[in-house]
Amino acid sequence: MRRRAKLTSIVLMLIAGATGVISSTQTWLEVTISGVSAHSLPVPGASAVQVLAPLCLAVLALGLALSIVGRVLRYVFGALALVIALVLGWLTAQIVFTMPVAAVQTVVTKATGIAGLHAIAGLVGRISQTAWPAITLLACVVLAFAGVLTLATGARWNAGGRRFRADEHAKTPAAGPLDALDSWDGLSRGEDPTAGEQPR
Template sequence: MIRRARLLAVVLIVACGAIGVISSTQTWLTVVLDDGAERGLAVPGASAIPVLAPLSLAVLALGGALSIVGLVLRYVFGALTAVIGALLAWLTAQVAFSHPTTAVAATVTEATGITGEAAVAALVASITATAWPVVTLVAWIVLLAAGVFAVVTAARWKAGDRRYRTDETATTAHAAGSRPPDAIDSWDDLSRGDDPTDRPLD
């Protein structure tokens, strides 16, 4: 389990970020206006929670970064992921269970031109939620757990990138040593303060 901890954490974080991005374009709430026509307006996730899309993109970036960073940044990014997960879970839970007027205010204002919290609230007849807020809330709870998991297991992640860099460096050095020096090697020697003309002849 620990040997695959990095992969598990990264996959969960990226998946949750992707759900957040997709959810931001879907209808979260339907608001019916008490304006005589009783028309319904669809409220997407990005309107219900303005920070949903940018924070979801940030989660995707954190997931990708966790796959390559060193130990210290694993702790930092893991903790940041958990904080974002907790914040988004709190905001999403409010929309999912309370249906606040503030979540539909931007959509109502765009459709009617009416501004002000009291004026918008007076115009709203009812607000109903789709399944998307609950689905997204589950994703944020998983994201919070994934961030905590990343912090707890970060010290035991396999540092595959370091081994690759070491092998690559050794291969390059071996290749350089197995061929005669050329003009580029001579310039490199000069930049280090060595005089290539002082080399002993083979």
């Protein structure tokens, strides 16, 4: 059960982060300028929500690091994932449900040279939406679930990987006399190989 919860949290974070990174490069909105009906301007996710790509890259890093961190950092990473999910979810939901002019402001300014939200609102004739904002909103829900699952179960996850346990075992003093290899290993770890010997 502990291993399943850990694996589920990590996989869900990686899926949510990868979805967000991919979504940032895809067209979210298409905006038509009034009086110009020849073509519409595509608005990628990175322009509609400018923090999308960096935050989703951070989520990928959290998911990758979650498999090796200790108990305290599990809580920190779980809380960070939840906060990122709430921030991105709020910003994405505004686009999904209201399609604000502010989301297309950067692209319209670049195409027309006109700045200012009020001026751009007068230029915009129509804004249509693709499926990517809804997909990203779903990814935010998945990320929030992963964060909550990490916070709820992280204390019961295994303490470390096999290599960590092997290193801990290697630090335990061996019973009985030490051979030459054991002595060299002890010296490499800064231990006194004669500390356990009885005086004659």
